[in-house]
Amino acid sequence: MTAIVNISLKQGVLDSQGKAVHHALDSLKFTNVTDVRVGKQIVLQLDTEDKTQAMADVTKMCEEILANTVIEDYKIELH
Amino acid sequence: MTAIVNISLKQGVLDSQGKAVHHALDSLKFTNVTDVRVGKQIVLQLDTEDKTQAMADVTKMCEEILANTVIEDYKIELH
Numbered sequence: 001m002t003a004i005v006n007i008s009l010k011q012g013v014l015d016s017q018g019k020a021v022h023h024a025l026d027s028l029k030f031t032n033v034t035d036v037r038v039g040k041q042i043v044l045q046l047d048t049e050d051k052t053q054a055m056a057d058v059t060k061m062c063e064e065i066l067a068n069t070v071i072e073d074y075k076i077e078l079h
Numbered sequence: 080m081t082a083i084v085n086i087s088l089k090q091g092v093l094d095s096q097g098k099a100v101h102h103a104l105d106s107l108k109f110t111n112v113t114d115v116r117v118g119k120q121i122v123l124q125l126d127t128e129d130k131t132q133a134m135a136d137v138t139k140m141c142e143e144i145l146a147n148t149v150i151e152d153y154k155i156e157l158h
Contacts, residue, residue: 008122021121021144021145025144028140028143030140033124033125036121036122037121038120039120039121040117040120041085042097042100042116043087043115043117044115045112046111046112046113047113048111057109057111060109065100065103065104066100
């Protein structure tokens with residue numbers, strides 16, 4: 001099973017990488033961009049077909065190590 | 080309109096960050112993980128409602144600055 005974890009900074013947390021990308025896009029005349037946020041996407045291959053167990057495992061991974069839950073949100077998709 | 084760009088290393092390109100995360104998960108006894116790949120997710124807010132134009136613009140951004148197309152693939156979703 002494949003788990004896709006999207007990790008993004010919480011609303012209100014300054015995203016300096018996003019600001020830098022936005023500025024770079026402006027410099028290249030992409031002027032119709034109003035906001036940029038940069039996050040991480042982690043794709044995990046899991047050796048299980050049990051969706052409930054997989055979701056529990058990946059949630060635990062996010063809470064313990066993948067995300068910094070003080071400043072980041074995470075979303076998990078299973079395929 | 081919101082554009083979500085997922086950027087990942089091409090198959091075959093060594094993903095050292097993914098390897099490090101995999102190793103860390105192993106150390107924490109998450110032993111049912113067989114592979115980890117780490118990529119970027121860039122969320123752009125665009126000041127347009129024209130999907131065709133937006134897709135063309137974001138593709139150009141990816142080719143020019145967001146992705147390193149030598150080693151990275153990108154996928155664009157519009158919402």
